[in-house]
Structure formats: C-alpha cells, structure tokens
Amino acid sequence: MQEKLHMTRHPGINPPEFEANIVGITDSALFLSESYCYPRGGGQPGDTGKIIKADGEISDYTEVLPGEMIAHPIENPLDFVIGEKILCQIDSERRNAHTMMHTSQHIVSALAEDIWGAETVGNQLGAIQSRIDLLFDDKSKFDPVELVNAVNTVLSSSTAVNIHKWDRNMILEHEQMRHTKFLHKIPGDILRVVEIEGVDLCPCAGTHVSNTSRIPTLRYVGKKNKGKGRLRLAFEFDL
Numbered sequence: 001m002q003e004k005l006h007m008t009r010h011p012g013i014n015p016p017e018f019e020a021n022i023v024g025i026t027d028s029a030l031f032l033s034e035s036y037c038y039p040r041g042g043g044q045p046g047d048t049g050k051i052i053k054a055d056g057e058i059s060d061y062t063e064v065l066p067g068e069m070i071a072h073p074i075e076n077p078l079d080f081v082i083g084e085k086i087l088c089q090i091d092s093e094r095r096n097a098h099t100m101m102h103t104s105q106h107i108v109s110a111l112a113e114d115i116w117g118a119e120t121v122g123n124q125l126g127a128i129q130s131r132i133d134l135l136f137d138d139k140s141k142f143d144p145v146e147l148v149n150a151v152n153t154v155l156s157s158s159t160a161v162n163i164h165k166w167d168r169n170m171i172l173e174h175e176q177m178r179h180t181k182f183l184h185k186i187p188g189d190i191l192r193v194v195e196i197e198g199v200d201l202c203p204c205a206g207t208h209v210s211n212t213s214r215i216p217t218l219r220y221v222g223k224k225n226k227g228k229g230r231l232r233l234a235f236e237f238d239l
C-alpha cells in the first residue's frame with residue numbers, strides 16, 4: 001500500500017506543493033508515485049487542488065479518494081503519460097479549514113464524552129460547517145452552551161496538539177486512550193496517536209493544527225434528533 005504522506009506532515013496546515021511521477025492512469029483519475037494529499041476519510045473531506053505539467057499546463061483535481069493508491073480524480077487523465085513528472089498543489093485554504101474543523105471535532109467529541117459520557121458515532125466535516133453525531137444515555141441532559149463554552153475554552157487556551165507514533169499494545173493499554181474500538185481494523189504495529197494535551201488522546205489519521213490557538217472559536221448552529229439517544233449537532237466557526 002502507498003504510504004499516506006499527509007500523516008508525516010504535522011501540522012496539517014499550509015501543505016507545500018510537491019513533485020511526483022505519474023504511476024497509474026484510469027479513465028477518471030491519476031495515481032502518483034507519492035502524494036501528500038489527504039484522501040477522504042473519517043468524516044474529513046479529501047483535498048482538492050491542481051496538477052501542473054512540465055510545460056505549465058494546469059489541471060484541477062477533485063476530492064482525493066482513499067485506496068491502495070490514493071486517487072486524484074481529474075477530467076483529462078489521458079492527457080498524461082506514465083512516468084511523467086508533475087507538480088501537485090493542494091488547495092491550502094480548504095485543507096486548512098478542514099484541519100481546523102477536524103482538530104475541533106476531537107475536542108467536541110472528547111468533552112461530550114467527559115461531560116455526558118456521550119460517544120461520537122459519526123461526523124461530517126466541512127470547511128465552514130460540520131456535524132457530529134453523539135449517542136447519549138439521556139439526551140435531555142445535553143446543554144449546547146455548556147459544551148460550546150468548554151470547547152471554546154480549550155480553543156482559546158493555546159493547547160498543544162502533538163503527534164506520536166506508538167506501539168499498538170501501548171495504545172491499547174493506555175488508560176487515557178479513546179476510540180480504540182475499531183483499532184483491529186487498522187493495519188500495522190506502530191500507529192499514529194494524536195494528543196491534544198489534557199483533553200484528548202486517540203489513534204487518528206486526519207490532519208491537525210499544532211496548537212489550538214490556530215483555530216477560531218466555534219458557534220453552535222443547532223441539533224437534530226436522529227433516533228433513540230442520538231443527536232446530530234451542527235457547529236461552525238464563529239468568524
């Protein structure tokens with residue numbers, strides 16, 4: 001499987017352009033020798049951007065998709081040839097927004113678990129607005145003001161966000177570790193762990209800021225009932 005190079009770059013904002021060779025072409029996508037693009041996953045959208053040929057011709061790629069090899073969907077894949085060297089640019093503004101949203105989602109999920117024991121059972125992040133599905137024992141106890149105030153206290157307190165590479169057993173045995181229920185589905189002995197100091201610690205392959213001071217505070221938009229115990233909460237940046 002191709003290495004997911006976005007995981008080696010932390011913080012996950014302002015991704016630099018990179019060179020790569022075309023190693024695969026289908027009717028709808030290009031595959032690169034290496035890619036720092038984030039492929040859609042875990043509720044975080046994949047990156048978009050531009051691929052630039054040696055002669056300067058620019059093509060847009062749409063949301064990058066996961067797989068054995070990361071797929072860069074593009075309108076004109078047959079204009080490229082195997083072995084061709086290209087330059088790949090990632091839409092930084094969009095990536096930065098997703099990185100900030102994703103890091104915020106860690107904090108929302110961690111604090112909802114701390115306050116109400118509510119488990120995060122789904123999320124869909126956007127550049128402007130995101131939704132997070134929480135499962136409560138008693139959802140009448142949910143208080144959006146309490147949650148948003150707690151989240152914004154962390155966001156505005158310059159809390160460090162660290163990336164670790166830890167052994168699977170160390171992860172499973174760590175007392176503060178969250179979200180290990182699906183760890184058996186992730187291959188490898190050494191896994192990436194994201195730590196928001198004093199707030200959250202969990203295995204994660206998303207993109208993160210290095211300090212919460214990079215993120216605007218959040219505003220609660222509203223909630224929807226999604227069945228017994230389940231609430232879908234919407235948040236956006238309070239810009």
Ligand SMILES: [Zn+2]
Nearest residue numbers: 194204205206
């Ligand atoms: Zn994450």
